[in-house]
Amino acid sequence: MSRTEIVTITNMCMICDGDKVLVQNKVNCDWAGITFPGGHVEKGESFTDAVIREVLEETGLKISSPQLCGVKDWSNEDGSRYMVLLYRTNKFEGNLTSSEEGEVYWLSLEEMARLRLADGMDKMLTVFLNEDISELFFYKQKGEWKSLLK
Secondary structure (H helix, E strand, C coil): CCCCEEEEEEEEEEEEEECCCEEEEEECCCCCEEEEEEEEECCCHHHHHHHHHHHHHHHHEEEEECCEEEEEECCCCCCCEEEEEEEEEEEECCCCCCCCCEEEEEEEEEHHCCCCCCCCCCHHHHHHHHHCCCCEEEEECCEEEEEEEE
């Protein structure tokens, strides 16, 4: 059995400002709803540089000191793996600007919970907010997706 696999690596960042978090209302994609900004890590790019770049592209804000707080991952039907590196920061500068990815704005976590979240975002919030949990792992059982928080 091979110990290597093809992996797509992406990121997401929860940006905090006091009791507010920056959310993005993703629209034109398969994963629509309220989420945090982020995107793909490019070949040869550091993970930290990738999350800083993606947040800037999608929000107009330049973050600093993003702290890795967990991962979300699953294996696809073709045997490849998909990973989302989950970051958190409260350090940023710039002017908030929405992008083609979706409108961005500040909300409290309570306000966020009342909106239509992107699929699985409720479980991801557990990883972002709980220092004792570092992974949201999805797997298929009898053709149905299940999840584990670890």
